[in-house]
Amino acid sequence: MGVTLVELNDYKKLIKQRMGEKRFNHSLCVSEEAKRLASLYGADEEKAALAGILHDITKETPKETQLQIISDSGIILENTEINSPSLWHAISGYAFIKNELLIDDEDILNAVRFHTTGRENMSLLEKIIFTADFTSRDRKYDDVEVIRKKANKSLEQAMLYGISYTIADLSKKQSVIHLDTVRAYNELVISQNNK
Ligand SMILES: [Fe+2]
Ligand SMILES: [Fe+2]
Numbered sequence: 001m002g003v004t005l006v007e008l009n010d011y012k013k014l015i016k017q018r019m020g021e022k023r024f025n026h027s028l029c030v031s032e033e034a035k036r037l038a039s040l041y042g043a044d045e046e047k048a049a050l051a052g053i054l055h056d057i058t059k060e061t062p063k064e065t066q067l068q069i070i071s072d073s074g075i076i077l078e079n080t081e082i083n084s085p086s087l088w089h090a091i092s093g094y095a096f097i098k099n100e101l102l103i104d105d106e107d108i109l110n111a112v113r114f115h116t117t118g119r120e121n122m123s124l125l126e127k128i129i130f131t132a133d134f135t136s137r138d139r140k141y142d143d144v145e146v147i148r149k150k151a152n153k154s155l156e157q158a159m160l161y162g163i164s165y166t167i168a169d170l171s172k173k174q175s176v177i178h179l180d181t182v183r184a185y186n187e188l189v190i191s192q193n194n195k
Pocket of ligand 2 (some may be wrong): 026030055133
């Protein structure tokens with residue numbers, strides 16, 4: 001799939017209309033970081049930039065509307081998903097770009113869908129978007145420099161660090177943990193141990 005610069009700019013305009021300034025800036029920063037990681041790891045830079053700009057497309061959409069978008073697309077949420085509203089935007093975002101923007105590139109669709117939970121057997125593009133969401137220029141948290149350094153050496157190491165943090169944080173809050181996140185975590189731990 002070729003994404004021209006003109007198309008990317010059209011998508012930026014659309015995204016700008018759908019969210020506040022802070023999240024729009026975050027989307028631009030994830031897009032830029034995804035493009036950089038794509039260049040570093042030999043993925044399609046245009047696809048990475050596009051998936052990055054689109055990844056939070058429904059994050060500021062009202063929860064009820066998101067549930068409607070999800071059910072209209074025929075997706076039935078699992079119990080853990082129903083109980084994790086912060087995951088809804090990844091699923092509704094996927095459904096929105098597929099059904100409303102008519103994006104048909106499976107890799108871009110999956111990169112948006114799994115950018116919050118992760119999953120087992122992620123593609124290179126999925127890993128790039130997942131990681132870029134942690135390492136983008138706008139991010140500020142204690143260990144951000146640690147994970148940025150890891151991302152420049154190994155996407156898997158950066159992801160393992162990010163997922164470990166997410167799982168610890170969720171369990172501390174006694175929030176449910178999606179099985180895809182646990183599966184991604186186990187896969188990363190096992191592959192690191194076998195190196
Ligand atoms: Fe997100
Ligand atoms: Fe994000």
